[in-house]
Amino acid sequence: MSRTLHTSDWHLGHTLFGHSREEDFDAVLAEIVDVAREYRPDLIVHSGDLFDSSRLISVDLxxxxxxxxxLSDIAPTVVVAGNHDSPGYFKALDFVTGPSRGKGLFFIDRFRPAHEGGVLTFDACGGEQRIRLAAMPFVHPNRFWSSSSTSGMTPADYAEGMRGLQAELLEGLREGYDPSRDVLLFTSHVYVAGATRSKSERAVHEAFEVSAEDLPEVSYAALGHIHRPQNVPGIKFPAHYAGSPLPMDFGEATDSKSVVIVDAAPGREAKVQPHRLSSGRRLAYFPGTLDELRAQAAQYDGTFLKADITGEEPGTLLTREVAEIVPNAILVGPIRAQGEAAEAVLDDTPGDEPELPDAFRAYLAREGMSSAVAESTVWAFTQLLNESDDETPSPAPVEEQLRIALSDTWTEAS
Structure with missing residues (x-):
């Protein structure tokens, strides 16, 4: 029986309210390596968002x-690019670390057809089995934009385009398939309809999604993009989001972080086992009085702490008092006294950061913009957020029409 370790969404370089998380990353990455050494997988799959930004700094690289x-010393390791990753960097990394350099480390920068690296094959179980992996990095909606369109890209266009690419990879997986020997896997950085986002993950995911029914039917689908670990419901084979190994912010504070261990054999249903991760500082939210915080101070030792203090007059030097009560906590966010600027709080759940489209919508409402105009403006803003995750800006229909007109000028008859 072959074994695969699935991890995802490391977001190296991420900070929390400006605070470095380097120690947390070092701890959780060491834990992931220890898990790999314990389980001895035949293959390791990282399903995207290795980095938090496409503009890398040397320490994160x-x-x-x-x-x-x-990890690649333990088993061949495949990393697909997520929407936060730079395809250019991934292409360069694959050139210097790939099989041609004697390393079992594969970086998949962009969608590739099956015969051009979209389907990878690995020996497993001492050569008795093979793992065939279809690898699909994040596919930006721009890929399916048509210059003949006057309305721009739509979610339906994206779903149809993704359906075609996934079917193409599945066809490549099945070419030469030996049902007595081969285990088929699929990995993608994609939002699947029905997956549950963490509270802090922005709603832009839902603008362009794929149906669970369109996922290639394999022994296991290793998914990335959503930070909350979960199984995708409604399909007859296991498809899991491994999730981020650390909570990215307070909207993920209660998520149970993990990697996924997958045992699979030809012709049999895969056995999926999440392995919980415990490294890194805990994110904690405290609502209450200073006296209550003193009584509970021990449980907030060593955490990232977000506190809403009640029973104090606005203007009290709360940050200093809270810091004295929990000196080993890292205080994040504003520490508010009771009655302070409640209308400025945009999120519904205390301790959560507002999603950017929601924050922008609230701002437009405060400025007096009508709901109809505000919604169209928020939609355009969401499109820009999506675009910022890709190195190629999306063409605007008006600009494209102007370009075509200028390239095909006519001369008035004399």
């Missing part, structure tokens, strides 16, 4: 490579 080299 080094942290990623050191960890991935350690």
């Amino acid at each position: 080094m942290r990623a490579l050191v960890t991935l080299y350690r």
Whole structure:
């Protein structure tokens, strides 16, 4: 029986309210390597968002490579690019670390047809079995934009385009398929309709989604993009989001973080086992009085702490008092006294950061914009957020029409 370790969404370089999380990343990445050494998988799959930004700094690049080299010493390791990753960097990394350099480390930068690296094959169980992996990095909606369109890209266009790409990879997986030997896997950085987002994940995911029914039917689908670990419901084979190994912010504070261990054999249903991760500082939210915080101070030791203090007059030097009560906590966000600027709080659940489209919508409402105009403006804003995750800006229909007109000028008859 072959074994695969699935991890995802490391977001190296991420900070929390400006506070570095380097120690947390070092701890949880070391834990992931220890899990891999314990379970001895035949293959390791990272389903995207290795980095938090496409603009890398050297310390994050080094942290990623050191960890991935350690993992690739245990088993071949495949990393697909997520929407936060730079395809250009991934292409360069694959050139210097790939099989041609003697390393079992594969970076998949963009969608590739099956015969051009979209389907990878690995020996498993001492050669008795093979794992065939279809790898699909994040596919930006721009890929399916048509210059003949006057309305721009629609979610339906995206769903149809993704359906075609996934079917193409499935066809490649099945070419030469040996049902007595082969285990088929699929990995993608994609939002699948019906998946549950963490409270802090922005709603832009839902603008362009794929149906669970369109996922290639394989022994296991290793998914990335959503930070909350979960199984995708409504399909007859296991498809899991491994989730982020650390809570990215307070909207994920209660998520149970994990990697996924997958045992699979030809012709049999895969056995999926999440392995919980426990490293990194806990994110904690405290609502209450200063006296209540003193009584509970021990449980907030060593956490990232967001506190709403009640029973104090506005203007009290609360940050200093809270810091004295929990000196080993890292205080994040504003520490509000009772009655302070309640109307400025945009999120419904205390301790959660507002999603950017929701924050922008609230701002437009405060400025007096009508709901109809505000919604169209928020939609355009959401499109820009989506675009910022990709190196190629989306063409605007008006600009494209102007370009076509200028390239095909006519001369008035004399």
